[in-house]
Amino acid sequence: MMQEFVQQMEETIREATYDMHTALPGTIAAFDPVSSMATVKPEGSAAMKNGQRLKYPSIVKVPVVFPQAGGQDTVIAFPVKPGDGCLIIICENDLKPWMSHGKETESDMKFDLTNAVCIPGLFSEGNEAVQKAVEENAVIIKNKDMEMMLKEDKLQIEYKQNRIQVDPDKVSMKCGGKSLSVKRSRVEIEGDLYVSGSIEGG
Secondary structure, three states: HHHHHHHHHHHHHHOOOOOOOOEEEEEEEEOOOOOEEEEEEEEEEEEOOOOOOOOOOOOOEEEEOOOEEEOOOOEOOOOOOOOOOOOOOOOOOOOHHOOOOOOOOOOOOOOOOEEEEEOOOOOOOOOOHHHHHHHHOOOOEEEEEEEEEOOOOOEEEEOEEEEEEEOEEEEEEEOOOOOEEEEEEEEEEOOOOOOOOOOOOO
C-alpha cells in the first residue's frame, strides 16, 4: 500500500514538471543590438507526457544579460553573434509586464519557455583565456589578438608584438623593436628620438 502511494506521488510530481522549465544550454540564432534581444535555440529535447521527446523550439525576443549598473551608465558590452553558446534562464513569472514597464497582463504562465532570459558565454569547450586567468590570478579581457591582463600589481596590454605594461615602479612600452620606460628616477628610450616642436627644461 505504501509503495503504491509513493509510486503515485512520484508519477504526480513527474507529470507536474513536464511543462516546467528552469535553465538549459542554448545557442544564439540572432541578436538585435538595439533592443538587446535575441532569438535562442535551446539544446536537447523535452520529454512529453506520452513518453515521446521533442526538440525545443526557438525562443524569440529573449532579453540578453550584460553586466551593467548605475542606471546603465556603467556597462561592459561585447559583440554577440549567431552560433554563440548561452545559458537560458526560465523566469518563474511572465516577463511581459516587466518588458512593457509595468503594464499588466492576464498571463499566469510559470516557468514557461516564453519567459526566458539569456546569458551569453556558455560553451562546451574550455578557453585559453580562462586558463591564463587562473594561472596568473588575473582578470583577462581578450578580443582576438588584443589582450589586457589586470593583476593585483600589474596591468599589461598586448597586441601582437606590441606591449604596454604598468608596474608599481615604472610604465613601459614596446613597439617595433623600440622601447620607452618611464621610471621614478628617469626616462629610458631605446631607439631613435624624433621631436616635432620644442623641448624645454624646467
